[in-house]
Amino acid sequence: MRRGKFIVAALLAGSASLLAAPAIAQRRAPAAAAATNAVPALGYTHRVLPNGLNVYTIRDTRTANVSVQMWYNVGSKDDPAGRSGFAHLFEHILSRVTRNIPHGQLSRIVEEGAGGTRNASTGPDTTNYYETVPANQVEAMLWAHAERMGRSVLDQSVFEAERSIVQEEMRQRVLSQPYGRLQRYYSFDTGFTGHPYRRSGIGTMADLNAATLDDARAFHANFYRPDNATLIVSGNFDQAQLDRWIDRHLGSLPRPATPILRHRMVEPPRTRPRSIIAYGPNVPLPAVVFTWQRPRQNHPDSAALAVIDKILSGGQSSRLFRSLVYERQLAQNANTFDFGLEDAGIFALQATVASGKDIAEVEAALAAEVARLRDQPVSAAELEEARNEIVSETLFGRETPEGRAFELGQALTGANDPRWGDRLVAAVRRVTAADVQRVARLYFADNRRVSLRYLDEAQRPAGQAAWDPSAQATDPALGRTFPPDTRTPNTLAPEAERMAPPAPGPQQPFAAPAFAERRLANGLRVVVARSTEVPVTSMQLVFGGGASADPAGRAGLASMMAVLADNGAGGMTAPEIAARIESLGGQIGSAINQDSSFAFVNAPTANIGAAAEILARVVREPAFAQAELDRERRRALDQLRVSMRDPSFVAQRVAWRAVYGDAPYGSPNTGTAASLAALTRDDVVAYHRAWWRPDNATLVITGSMDAAAGFALAERLFGQWQAPAEAMPQLPANRAGTAAAPRVIVVDNPASDQSAVAIVTRGVARSDTDYFPLVVANSALGGSSTARLFQEVRVRRALSYGANSGLPSYRDEGVLVALAQTRNNAAPEVAQVMMAEIRRMRDEPIAADVLGKRRTLLVGAFGRQVETTNGLGNFLAGLAVQGLPMSDYARYIPSLQAVTPEQVTASVAAEIDPARASIVIVGRASEFLEALRAQHSNVEVIPIGELDFGSASLRTAAR
Numbered sequence: 001m002r003r004g005k006f007i008v009a010a011l012l013a014g015s016a017s018l019l020a021a022p023a024i025a026q027r028r029a030p031a032a033a034a035a036t037n038a039v040p041a042l043g044y045t046h047r048v049l050p051n052g053l054n055v056y057t058i059r060d061t062r063t064a065n066v067s068v069q070m071w072y073n074v075g076s077k078d079d080p081a082g083r084s085g086f087a088h089l090f091e092h093i094l095s096r097v098t099r100n101i102p103h104g105q106l107s108r109i110v111e112e113g114a115g116g117t118r119n120a121s122t123g124p125d126t127t128n129y130y131e132t133v134p135a136n137q138v139e140a141m142l143w144a145h146a147e148r149m150g151r152s153v154l155d156q157s158v159f160e161a162e163r164s165i166v167q168e169e170m171r172q173r174v175l176s177q178p179y180g181r182l183q184r185y186y187s188f189d190t191g192f193t194g195h196p197y198r199r200s201g202i203g204t205m206a207d208l209n210a211a212t213l214d215d216a217r218a219f220h221a222n223f224y225r226p227d228n229a230t231l232i233v234s235g236n237f238d239q240a241q242l243d244r245w246i247d248r249h250l251g252s253l254p255r256p257a258t259p260i261l262r263h264r265m266v267e268p269p270r271t272r273p274r275s276i277i278a279y280g281p282n283v284p285l286p287a288v289v290f291t292w293q294r295p296r297q298n299h300p301d302s303a304a305l306a307v308i309d310k311i312l313s314g315g316q317s318s319r320l321f322r323s324l325v326y327e328r329q330l331a332q333n334a335n336t337f338d339f340g341l342e343d344a345g346i347f348a349l350q351a352t353v354a355s356g357k358d359i360a361e362v363e364a365a366l367a368a369e370v371a372r373l374r375d376q377p378v379s380a381a382e383l384e385e386a387r388n389e390i391v392s393e394t395l396f397g398r399e400t401p402e403g404r405a406f407e408l409g410q411a412l413t414g415a416n417d418p419r420w421g422d423r424l425v426a427a428v429r430r431v432t433a434a435d436v437q438r439v440a441r442l443y444f445a446d447n448r449r450v451s452l453r454y455l456d457e458a459q460r461p462a463g464q465a466a467w468d469p470s471a472q473a474t475d476p477a478l479g480r481t482f483p484p485d486t487r488t489p490n491t492l493a494p495e496a497e498r499m500a501p502p503a504p505g506p507q508q509p510f511a512a513p514a515f516a517e518r519r520l521a522n523g524l525r526v527v528v529a530r531s532t533e534v535p536v537t538s539m540q541l542v543f544g545g546g547a548s549a550d551p552a553g554r555a556g557l558a559s560m561m562a563v564l565a566d567n568g569a570g571g572m573t574a575p576e577i578a579a580r581i582e583s584l585g586g587q588i589g590s591a592i593n594q595d596s597s598f599a600f601v602n603a604p605t606a607n608i609g610a611a612a613e614i615l616a617r618v619v620r621e622p623a624f625a626q627a628e629l630d631r632e633r634r635r636a637l638d639q640l641r642v643s644m645r646d647p648s649f650v651a652q653r654v655a656w657r658a659v660y661g662d663a664p665y666g667s668p669n670t671g672t673a674a675s676l677a678a679l680t681r682d683d684v685v686a687y688h689r690a691w692w693r694p695d696n697a698t699l700v701i702t703g704s705m706d707a708a709a710g711f712a713l714a715e716r717l718f719g720q721w722q723a724p725a726e727a728m729p730q731l732p733a734n735r736a737g738t739a740a741a742p743r744v745i746v747v748d749n750p751a752s753d754q755s756a757v758a759i760v761t762r763g764v765a766r767s768d769t770d771y772f773p774l775v776v777a778n779s780a781l782g783g784s785s786t787a788r789l790f791q792e793v794r795v796r797r798a799l800s801y802g803a804n805s806g807l808p809s810y811r812d813e814g815v816l817v818a819l820a821q822t823r824n825n826a827a828p829e830v831a832q833v834m835m836a837e838i839r840r841m842r843d844e845p846i847a848a849d850v851l852g853k854r855r856t857l858l859v860g861a862f863g864r865q866v867e868t869t870n871g872l873g874n875f876l877a878g879l880a881v882q883g884l885p886m887s888d889y890a891r892y893i894p895s896l897q898a899v900t901p902e903q904v905t906a907s908v909a910a911e912i913d914p915a916r917a918s919i920v921i922v923g924r925a926s927e928f929l930e931a932l933r934a935q936h937s938n939v940e941v942i943p944i945g946e947l948d949f950g951s952a953s954l955r956t957a958a959r
Contacts, residue, residue, distance in 0.1 A: 051255040052227025058234040064508040066235030067402040068141040069130035071409045074223035076201035077124050085203015088122040092162040099151035099490050100499040107785045112853030115860025124197050125342040126413040132402045135236040139245045139502040146249040153490045159213050164798035172801045172821045176754035178645040181280045182454045190450050191291035191346040195267040221485035235401035267344040275451045283456040284641045286353040291450045294347045297340035298415035303427035304439040309338040310386035317578035330357050332638040373440040377433040385583040392585030399534050399868050516707035523695030528710035529702045531872050537608040537703035538869045540600040542877045545691035548594045548664035548735040556671020561687045562590035562597050567628040570617030586611040595811045596881040605704045616717040624684050647756035647922040655760040658918035661952040663737025668949045693723045698880035702873040736813035743918045744936045748925035749944040755827035755923025760817040766809035766882040772895045773907035778807040779854040788837045799826050824927035839914045845905045
């Protein structure tokens with residue numbers, strides 16, 4: 001179902017019924033519920049090297065990939081006093097330079113050399129570094145981890161460069177986001193009392209600026225060592241050979257003679273309630289957060305807390321959604337956050353207040369749901385639903401080598417128990433209603449609650465000082481001191497002396513799924529692809545039309561229709577649909593793009609038949625009740641209000657209008673305030689009847705279901721579905737329209753802490769012969785961290801946390817778009833750099849070796865995407881959207897591999913014209929407008945309050 005938990009971001013930085021009535025109308029117990037609980041154990045091997053490094057391996061010969069992960073037992077709780085953000089800073093530093101890996105080359109080894117992906121994350125307890133690569137590249141990844149652990153370079157230039165990038169990340173992820181400060185600072189500072197967990201993992205500007213190189217070296221020497229690390233290798237490998245490689249590259253690293261210095265602190269128990277009002281400069285709607293202390297992750301009560309988390313906010317049948325969002329419409333969203341850590345934890349409830357509603361009423365509603373949990377036993381149906389949701393999440397999470405490795409790593413670092421995942425699932429099965437009530441009473445007492453109101457800065461009383469995160473981050477009670485590092489610092493070796501990474505071994509064959517395709521008598525195209533042995537299945541129905549079929553003045557109609565489809569259908573109300581799907585451990589929902597709309601369901605395979613029955617009702621018999629339209633319209637307007645505070649959201653919407661003008665592709669998919677207000681139920685019903693019909697649909701089934709079972713299910717559910725008598729509507733001949741003249745548009749938002757920069761020009765249709773050469777060209781421009789935009793904007797200039805480009809492909813002409821966020825005064829420079837790189841695409845032919853590296857990267861990314869049930873389903877549904885045959889799946893990799901440098905040069909010259917590109921900057925114009933006008937004579941300035949996405953002019957009608 002459609003929902004999200006926004007505090008989680010703080011962790012790491014109708015037609016008449018034609019379906020037989022008995023199919024769903026009965027509210028029966030979940031079919032085959034016991035079968036969904038059959039979760040295979042997460043098998044592994046374990047050994048400890050003489051230097052103290054723990055090694056865990058998970059072998060799977062069915063995959064062509066391997067995930068290599070190093071987990072260090074150091075997180076933000078270990079940051080020194082006055083140095084918050086240190087562990088996160090080291091997450092960046094250890095990927096920069098080593099004795100044998102020059103600046104920027106680690107990403108090139110992983111992405112361009114191996115066709116893999118790499119990243120890292122920092123939590124309160126741990127820091128991890130991970131790569132997923134083709135299986136023949138595993139030795140090179142082990143060597144790279146040995147380089148980072150034993151031979152990393154930490155000098156002044158590395159330290160200052162990565163500190164600048166972390167500060168850009170802070171501006172982008174925290175300061176410029178509507179609820180960034182609430183997520184990263186207030187929730188944890190108020191949720192914990194005396195433990196270092198209260199400090200933000202990303203740190204503060206003041207603490208980062210105060211840090212010195214000597215501080216960093218002492219911190220590094222204490223924590224980044226083999227006896228404080230765990231290596232996890234998951235995927236296709238030969239165990240004996242892998243053990244030899246691990247011993248060679250990582251076993252040879254010395255174990256320091258000095259002990260690891262740790263400062264353990266205990267979170268004091270909370271005995272009194274606390275109420276806080278906090279303010280932020282970018283708060284479109286008030287928010288409420290309640291927090292309670294909970295025990296450490298590996299506590300026996302964690303299973304009951306996991307069940308409570310699902311009962312309160314596990315989907316649209318959950319108590320908070322039904323009460324606060326759906327029935328009473330007090331909140332835009334309402335969720336819980338169960339955060340168990342190594343030493344302690346918090347359990348939080350949060351809600352964003354709906355426009356026009358009283359914050360006190362929201363607080364009272366949240367408190368009432370907690371009291372109900374304490375005072376009344378939960379129902380057997382709620383308990384079973386929560387269990388099945390947890391089991392389903394576990395199954396889908398274990399589909400890939402990376403997912404299994406992450407589950408194991410989190411179990412080891414958070415619970416100190418490699419079997420924690422299996423034990424938690426087993427314990428969840430044993431949770432009773434009495435357990436839930438006991439745990440709620442034990443931990444969720446009113447006198448132990450912290451209540452936080454988060455309001456806009458304009459509401460702060462005159463004279464009241466602003467909250468300063470540095471005050472808590474430098475609290476002496478959280479002190480850390482580490483002995484100085486007396487070792488000789490590593491330096492980058494001269495080029496002639498550098499060790500090269502190990503050569504790859506033989507390539508593991510890529511196992512393609514078993515495809516089958518059939519068309520039913522009513523015109524419905526059915527595609528079944530058995531792709532996994534994990535017992536999960538995904539079904540997607542994709543329909544032509546999409547947002548580009550929205551009538552004039554009705555932008556957002558397709559989106560609203562799709563949202564409303566599962567808000568009541570086939571005699572079931574929205575809460576009944578949600579309860580039924582979630583009791584099966586499934587998810588149901590919808591999505592749209594310019595060319596199509598989707599309806600989907602995912603579930604454990606044992607329950608997919610029952611879940612698919614609900615999908616059929618949703619697609620064929622939506623009720624589109626007026627009350628549901630009114631409710632979702634209000635939510636959409638509130639969501640738009642929040643999104644308008646995000647500079648990247650605004651920049652991308654403006655960019656699409658700039659490049660497409662008044663053509664259908666330029667219209668905003670989710671509508672405007674005016675178009676949403678104008679929508680009627682008749683509009684919604686008419687759109688559904690026109691486009692959601694079997695002769696305009698493809699059903700894609702992926703997962704562990706075989707072709708015979710898939711076709712039988714499709715025939716049973718959709719075989720008698722009749723298309724309307726009238727002909728299919730006609731779409732505009734060219735939904736992209738005529739290319740608009742280039743513009744330089746500034747959207748002035750004085751409240752913005754950062755500027756978003758977008759450069760956009762016309763691309764090609766997905767079916768165009770230039771498509772694959774341009775995919776390669778875009779990959780070189782901005783498709784990864786080794787691409788030109790990222791290297792120029794982030795790595796060389798430290799102007800942004802990241803810069804990238806994309807090539808969205810549609811049935812008609814698509815776009816090439818480059819995006820970045822930066823501090824306001826750097827926006828003209830970032831725009832200039834990005835435009836120069838787009839010109840370079842055209843002026844500088846791609847070298848043959850660069851082309852080969854980008855092809856390697858793209859082929860690897862494709863392999864990782866289609867390794868998951870949903871990833872494969874999305875790819876196949878995309879082929880259906882574009883009117884392409886399913887056989888293009890088999891041709892995708894050969895099409896990439898066949899691209900030549902000459903084809904790239906010719907395609908870029910034919911299709912990408914930098915002189916036709918538009919520049920969009922959204923931010924505080926007073927800090928950059930003069931410099932931008934010195935570069936461009938045609939700058940348009942639109943105040944954020946006068947911005948109108950409803951027309952190509954982008955200005956309200958009054959202007």
